[in-house]
Amino acid sequence: MKTIGHITTEYLPITETFVYHQIVRNSQFRNVVFTRKITNEQVFPINHLVRIQKEAELTNMLRKYQVDALHSHFGPSALYALQAKETLGIPMLTFFHGYDARKYPFLNNKVQEYQRLFTIGELFLTPSNAIKEELLSMGCPENKVRVSHLGIDINQFHYQPRTLDDKEKTIRIVSVGRLVEKKGHHLLLEALSIVKKKMSHFHLTIVGEGREYQNLVDQINRLKLHDHIHLAGKLHHSEVKSVLDKAHIFCLASVSGKDGDMEGLPVSILESQASGLPIVSTRHSGIPEGVVEGKSAILAEENNPTDLANKLLEMMSQPEKWIEFGSAGREWVVQHFNAEKQAEELRDIYFELLGNDRK
Structure with a gap:
C-alpha cells in the first residue's frame, strides 16, 4: 500500500471538513498527516497524525514514514513542504481553495515563492475555474493546473x-x-x-x-x-x-x-x-x-x-x-459534487503522480 503524506499548517479547523474527507475517503492508500498545529483531533480522528515542531524535521519524518507522494492542502502548506519535497524527490500536488490563491501571496509577498512552487510542483488543483485563473495569472503552467470540484456526503x-x-x-x-x-x-x-x-x-x-x-x-x-x-x-x-x-x-x-x-x-x-x-x-x-x-x-x-x-x-x-x-x-x-465520485477522481490523480503504480 502506497503512502500519501498530507501537509497542513493546522489539523484541522472545524470549517475544513472537506479536507478531512479528502484524506480519509482514499482507503486504498496509507494516509499520514504532517502538521505544525493540532486542533479538533476528536472531531476529525485519523490513524496517523504527526506534529512537526520545526520545518527541518519534515524531511526526516517523510523519510521515516516512507511517504510516496505529497498532498499539500492550501498554498502555504505547499511552500512549507517544498524543501523536503525537493530533497527527497517526492511528487507533490497542491490543492488551492481561495484565499491562498489571491489574498495570501500578495499580502505576504509570496508571489515569487509561488512561481518557484509552480515550477517544481507536479500538479495543482482548484475547486473552480475562477481559482484556476488566479493561478494562471501568477504564472502557473496551464498543463499543471486542473479544476477538481469538492464533494459532499x-x-x-x-x-x-x-x-x-x-x-x-x-x-x-x-x-x-x-x-x-x-x-x-x-x-x-x-x-x-x-x-x-x-x-x-x-x-x-x-x-x-x-x-x-x-x-x-x-x-x-x-x-x-x-x-x-x-x-x-x-x-x-x-x-x-x-x-x-x-x-x-x-x-x-x-x-x-x-x-x-x-x-x-x-x-x-x-x-x-x-x-x-x-x-x-x-x-x-x-x-x-x-x-x-x-x-x-x-x-x-x-x-x-x-x-x-x-x-x-x-x-x-x-x-x-x-x-x-x-x-x-x-x-x-x-x-x-458527490464526495464518493470526488474521492475516486483524487485516487486516480494519486496514481498518476505515482506513475500509475497501483501496487
Whole structure:
C-alpha cells in the first residue's frame, strides 16, 4: 500500500471538513498527516497524525514514514513542504481553495515563492475555474493546473421539498459562513433592510463566528433588524444540518474582500442544495459553477445590495417554485459534487503522480 503524506499548517479547523474527507475517503492508500498545529483531533480522528515542531524535521519524518507522494492542502502548506519535497524527490500536488490563491501571496509577498512552487510542483488543483485563473495569472503552467470540484456526503443531507403552508407566514432564510468580509453578511443585512420595506415576514439565521461579529450586531441595530436576524454563532455540523432543514431559502452574499480574499466554491451552497433549499447568492468566484442559475438558484451581482434585495424578493414571492428549485439543486449536486465520485477522481490523480503504480 502506497503512502500519501498530507501537509497542513493546522489539523484541522472545524470549517475544513472537506479536507478531512479528502484524506480519509482514499482507503486504498496509507494516509499520514504532517502538521505544525493540532486542533479538533476528536472531531476529525485519523490513524496517523504527526506534529512537526520545526520545518527541518519534515524531511526526516517523510523519510521515516516512507511517504510516496505529497498532498499539500492550501498554498502555504505547499511552500512549507517544498524543501523536503525537493530533497527527497517526492511528487507533490497542491490543492488551492481561495484565499491562498489571491489574498495570501500578495499580502505576504509570496508571489515569487509561488512561481518557484509552480515550477517544481507536479500538479495543482482548484475547486473552480475562477481559482484556476488566479493561478494562471501568477504564472502557473496551464498543463499543471486542473479544476477538481469538492464533494459532499450526499447521504448526510436529507432532501425535503420546501413549502409555505397557510398557517406559516414567516419565511425562514439561512446563511452559513464565517463572519468575515468575503462572506458578504453585511451586504445581506443591507439587502434585507430594503426587502423589509416590501415584505417584512422573514427571519434570517446566520451561522458562523468571526471578527465581524460586533460590526454585524451594530449594523443590525442601526437598520432596526433585531427582530428579524439571529446570529447563531459556530454550530456543530449536525446542528447546521438541523438549521438547514428548518429553512425555506439559503442566501450567501459572497464578495471579494478589500484585501483580495475571495471564495473558492462555498461548500455551504452545495450542502444547502443537497437539502432541497432554493438558493439566492452572488456571481462571485466559483459560485456560478456550483449552482444552475435560473433553475436551482437566483444570482445577484456581486457587491450590489439592491440587486440582492430584488433577487431575494423574487424568490420569497414565489413559494410555489421552491420545490422546483430545490429538486434541481439536489439533482445537480448528486450528479456533480458527490464526495464518493470526488474521492475516486483524487485516487486516480494519486496514481498518476505515482506513475500509475497501483501496487
